Amino acid sequence: MKQQTLTLVAKVRDEAKLRAVLGEIARTRVAVGIKEQPAFFADPKLGIHFARLVHIPSERRFDAWLALESNFDSDSVDPDRARELHIDDLIRSQPEGMRSLFSCCEGFPKDASLGALGAYCKRQLVAATVTYEGHAARSLARIRLEQHVRDVVLDFVGTRPPKPPLELFGEIRDHVRVQTRKDPRLKGLDLDESPPSSPDPRVRSDKLGAGLFPWVEQGIPTAAKMLPSIPSIVKWNSEDDGYDPGDEQQAWTNVDRESFNDLAASEDHGLQNALTHVVPLKPGVDREGVLRQAHAYIDRMSHEHFADIGCLGGIPTIHFAKWLLIDGGKRLLFFSNYDHSWESYLGDFIDAAALGLNLAWSCTEKYPKTTWLFTGGAKDEEAFKAWGRKYQRPTQVFYSAYPDLSISTINNNTWIRYGLHYEPGTIDLETWFRRLT
């Protein structure tokens, strides 16, 4: 089982109809865990962690788009094959819904067969410039199992009198073993087997202790490829102007205010939120090329370094994120599924990851003024937040398979479960007991 991601982006023909279809899908909900979620993505066979449907409205010189994003478990390790199978599964699960959605889009086949719909959807697949997974290797079933293991352990330990840790740890393992035979929600757990091989705590420790080395190592090829663009970058460095939140605020129209209200309405219904952000690239030759190079660097860091840590560039609250170019490379689309409020997420961006964000976005319109594309920028707190909000778009349909689990909780549960696989005396029990919180 491997986590995969897909994004379909289709040009919209009938925006009014699309909005009606999205409204209907958003309203049709079923209970998933402790919260109601859109039924559209809830079929367990789909294996979806997070998914969304977004209408990116037409504006200025840009067309309207429909985006479908899904982060899902797949038996297929080949990403392309996994996406095709997932599209087939989506159509099997929601034939009418998928048809209504994409019938609002250009090029929708007149032939109404499901096969034709599948072929159409596969043509709308768009490759991301960067992807990130915060808990790679953990399937939905495993995330739920490990949460339940945590609960079983805490319920048990909470009623036991204090004993030497080794003794108590032994009792806990015995208890979990007994429960494993009785409790169907512990199916698949076998403490006498080795724990899963991924994530590997030693690899994580090494990467967390690696300092700047990986940044430099992964950056060298990018720096080399950017050399021809240096004259452009020098020019931008003196010419680019930034974002003045005061002036922008003065220019707010009623449409802007409605957009802010729609955004707020779409947020904070569960522990996680969806960020959908779409911004044009700055005009001029070279922008797209430089952006692609910067993104290739971030993508390498994401997969080679941060995925093992459960934290993207210092931000420990992202489940999935991706960037991709639309409108023939003229606009940059960003999707993320993050824990807690927008304010805390943007705060983490600024406090922990400004440099990476500057690289990701400094070639886009009105981005707060950077120096050499990577310093400054997001460090201007109020300008960065206002810029982020200006180009954010509401996510009409957002699905989370575990609306009560943060990345921190998911990771912590994994380490609790790993500990149980070891014989008493072979792990640091003080650290293990601290994780029971």
Add this chain to the structure above:
Amino acid sequence: MEQPHSRSYTLQLDEIQGLIASGYGDRPAASYALFEVTDVARARKWIARIVPSIQFGGYRRTPRHMPPLLADVCINLAFTYEGFEALQLDQVVLRGFSLPFQEGFSDPHRARRLGDDGPSAPENWTWGGPNNPDVHGMLAVFAGQQDANHADIELPGQVIASQICEENGLRLVKVLQAWPTNRALRKEHFGFRDGISNPRLAGLARQGAVDVIANGEVVLGYPNGYGKMPMSPELPTHLDRRGDLLLPGDDHLAPRRDFGRNGTYLVFWQLAQDVKAFWNYIFRTAEQLPWSRLEREGGERSGREAALWLAAKLMGRWPNGSPVTAYPERSGSIRHQDDNDFRFGSMGDAFGEKCPIGSHIRRTNPRDTALPVPHDPELSGDPKDPTVQQDRIDRANLHRILRRGRPYGAPLDVDFDPETMLAASEALAPDDAERGMHFLCLNANLSRQFEFVRSNWMVNPTFAGLSRDPDPLLGPQRACPFPASDFTLQGYPPRQLRNLPRVVETRGGAYFFLPSRSALQHLGRDL
């Protein structure tokens, strides 16, 4: 983190309203008049007349007994966004206020995020909500000397009656009267000493003071914790015809004048406290805990002792204020009641074994708690490392607020003894007047400070690596992000409480702006 430059240390005290400079602890009686503007011309004239009576911050330049002294009656004046609209403040200025202020405290999406649902939902508020009359402004009046006598308590009401009237173009919406402060105890209604952990503004802090934040974290016109000037409502220079907003040394030719400078956003949040539900839960739970007798030192603790211990763990301080981190098993002496000079990491409490991670004081000011996951030092940093501690404090300090709250309603026991209060609450008539807190706080950035503390630190059940633990006072059983009601006592072995009740409900609230002297003068001009 950038150091605020030197200008940040020179607060223009004569410009800032006195409530920024202190909570007027020496003025034990307080009333807050919520009012509506009914006649803009008269209201503006009234503002011009009342400016000389308003207490500004100049008294903080000198020691308490040297002039300029605090007035016998301290008056402060603040307006909501609707209030500024009613006063026909220029559109450019109106558009320059932050979005949360423009939207207001009772905005439904804000309420959901902050945990104001069910009985706390804005539609159930007694003021400030969608079913209540508009609130345009607030006149806060403080009076009395040391401990308040009867006349002192009446005084603020008399001032309000003389000012908020039709003649002045104002209509009284509601008067909220505080319960006179007992300076010696300074307790809120659950019986805990309150107002201890309040940051000091750099411009008002004594040499060597701890817990200092940049002026711009509270007062507009000064660099904030990021070393940047906070956004502030400005207006084109030609609209400031009389030069009201010009201070000595200002650039006369600048294209814009700063209306917000030396002002701040003021949150008024009225909280009803269910003392009976709180102590009932504590006494019942302390009794039922199967392990409580086994592991407390000496093995035996009476119900009362166990209950106080449990309540202190939920709160993070003992009823007298002494911090649980320093006194994990028994209350510290009265000498330690105002102890605010501590870190968790350096006192061996990085993992919540003394002061639980989810306790009220720890999540409203995490200090050096290694967020996001204290028990994962590889990710969050070694909690014993002073550099890590300082970095965590710096980041936590980007979310601080200046609290200026006072309790309202009669205490159930003058000494705030839990058993006496519980017994008294059992005997209360069903129509007994409620009691609670007029929570007032000041900050320069509502969403990064006040709202962040509530949504990310208090309501969020996954704060600091927890799983289902909301703030034990203000977070249990809120629909968003998801209903949670556990409380974990970290330690070996960890213990969990379940089914925490809702014990605090929002009764009303509004976002105000507390303008500077210059801005009030500007508002006092004829249109």
